[in-house]
Amino acid sequence: MKKPGIHIRILLAAFALICAATFSLGAVGISITREFMESRFKDRMFFLAKYLALNAEVGVLIDDRSALERLASNLLSEEDVATVTILDNHGDKLVNISSGALSSLRIVETPIISRRLRNVNLLFSSDTGVKIPETESIGKVRITYSTRGIDQLMALIGRRFIFFSAGLTCLAGLIFYFISRSIVVQVTRLAQAARQVASGDLELRAQQGTLPETRELALAFNAMLDSLAASRTALKEANKRIMRQKMLAEMGKFSLMIAHEVKNPLSIIKCSVDVLKKDQSLPTKSTMIGYIEDEIKRLNRLIEDFLSFARPSLPSFRVVDLNAMLKEIVTRFELQKAGTSIEIQAKILSVPCHAKADPDLLTRALSNIIKNACEANGEKGLVRITACCRQNTWIVEIEDEGKGIASENLKKIFEPFFTTRTKGTGLGLAFAFQAINNHGGVITAKNRAEGGARFRVELKIED
Ligand SMILES: Nc1ncnc2c1ncn2[C@@H]1O[C@H](COP(=O)(O)OP(=O)(O)OP(=O)(O)O)[C@@H](O)[C@H]1O
Ligand SMILES: [Mg+2]
Missing domain, CATH: 3.30.450.20 (PAS domain)
Incomplete structure (x- = not known):
């Protein structure tokens, strides 16, 4: 009952x-x-x-x-x-x-x-x-x-008294009804909010009501919801990380196998090419050798990318001037693109910006992003690189003038093996994501309103 x-x-x-x-x-x-x-x-x-x-x-x-x-x-x-x-x-x-x-x-x-x-x-x-x-x-x-x-007389007084008492009781009942209703309405509202939250609406927050007790209850309830929402987000993030780790572990095994299976034949091909090179009698041999060498290089790069991504070496942190490191990367790209229609424009402050980082990992990660920007521009275009320090954070932005990233791909580009390029491995951004994550940093990608993509890397720096 x-x-x-x-x-x-x-x-x-x-x-x-x-x-x-x-x-x-x-x-x-x-x-x-x-x-x-x-x-x-x-x-x-x-x-x-x-x-x-x-x-x-x-x-x-x-x-x-x-x-x-x-x-x-x-x-x-x-x-x-x-x-x-x-x-x-x-x-x-x-x-x-x-x-x-x-x-x-x-x-x-x-x-x-x-x-x-x-x-x-x-x-x-x-x-x-x-x-x-x-x-x-x-x-x-x-x-x-x-x-x-x-x-x-007593009977009359008794009757009047009963009427008076009944009236008084009704009046008191009415007063208590309104008082208890004001309490119950607020408690019911809290219960309703709890039910809505239980059905999945975590954004909902309880109204505070007019009574100090219900206000306190609503505040405690809302604080509980806040911490619930926070732990839910943390759980989601943790789940994502676990899934990624699982996938990486699988890939690690796979890449080891590929490395083993492909690297040996490659070295045999390489030896054969070396022998061919020495034989001057074949008329088309230089073109053929060129093709073979290109393919070998590509295969080699694929394997190295695989290995560095699937079996990453532990980062070795030391104090690095991030601005100087980025300038070096940019100089290398400027030299590479000299004589092409790809222009590289860098705005990097000359003041040092120190952080504990693995410069090799970061250099490779940032190089992958800049390489993508150059590739996205195609034959011609500008790649803009800016770096600044704001509130203990080193912020680098890399923009290009390419077609941008299709909105349905925005979520996938950091996944390993996702590529839209015929000769791409789809490991460049996955590696960059992993390396920056290992530094406690964040990498994000957006399309620019003017066209092209903008990649942003944020790293915590020392005070
Ligand atoms: N600047 C960019 N503009 C447009 N799309 C981009 C840009 N950078 C990355 N992408 C998209 O993200 C995908 C994944 O990039 P990622 O660097 O991981 O692999 P890839 O460039 O295709 O291959 P790899 O880097 O191994 O040569 C790309 O194929 C491309 O579709
Ligand atoms: Mg790439």
Whole structure:
């Protein structure tokens, strides 16, 4: 069975509390009022009995029953008096008249005292205050009265009280309803947010609400979501790295096999070419030899790329001036491209920029990117290389004027063996990515609005 929620519990608790408080207070109040009224009522009847006793003295002494009857019937006309009885000192009834059948009857009695005790104020003394000797009493007045009036009054008060209590309980219930609703609405909103997050919407954040407690809860909830999102991203990154490592490990095995299988025949070919070179008799041999040598070079490069990527040597870090290192790379490319329509324009600050790095790895990585930029330009074009230091970061940008990278390939270009060039291995950028990653750096690629691609490398430097 579903347990009642906060809303219902608060309402029930409030209801029970108010009911218990109002009804117990009411019951106590009614009983005190009743006691007070009964005692005042009794006092009044006692006063009437004493008044009759005073006036009845002579009538009792001379046994004037008609006079006593008149006195008694006078008293009977008083409201709530049911029976008036006058007794002599032997207990015989001298007068006994009754007004009819009345319910809830009570009795008060007072003695009729002879004149010798008149120095005592009998009318205003209480029945317990003055001791009257038995011998001085010449008779007794007994009044039977009805408390029906009190009962009716108490019933009326009770009814009014119940109405009043019910009204008060409803009002309190209403107030508690609105108070508990304001709490429950905020808790429900938090629960809804939690459900939405559970269904995968990690971007959602809980509203803080108006109560300090719910605000604190929402803040804690949002902080939990932030750390959840952060660890999810970290997990994704870690997964990516693991996948890449796995692939690299597989490739390592594969490349070792290729290196073994291809390198031996290559050296045989190379030896044969050397022998051919020495033989002057063949007329087309120089062209053939040229072809063979080109292919051998290409194969050799493929194997070396494979090996350096799949079985990378551990980087050996030392303090390097990155700007000087880049300048050297650029100079090499300028020499290579001298006499072609590929122009290389470099803007590298002459101030040194020191970082702990493996210069060989970095040189090869950056050379691959610059080589790609030159290749992307085709026959003609400008390759712009800029380097600067900003906030402890060395930033290098390499731009070209080629066709740029197709948007569907942007995500793939750093994967090993991805190439769109007929003679490419697809290992240049994969190697660059790996080397820069090993330096704790970042490499990104974008297409420029003016056309061509822009590669950006960021490396942390020493203060
Ligand atoms: N500057 C660039 N402009 C346009 N596309 C580029 C650029 N640099 C890289 N690419 C794309 O990324 C692919 C992968 O480059 P990567 O250097 O890894 O291999 P490759 O250049 O094809 O072969 P290799 O470098 O082994 O000769 C390229 O084939 C090309 O499609
Ligand atoms: Mg390349």
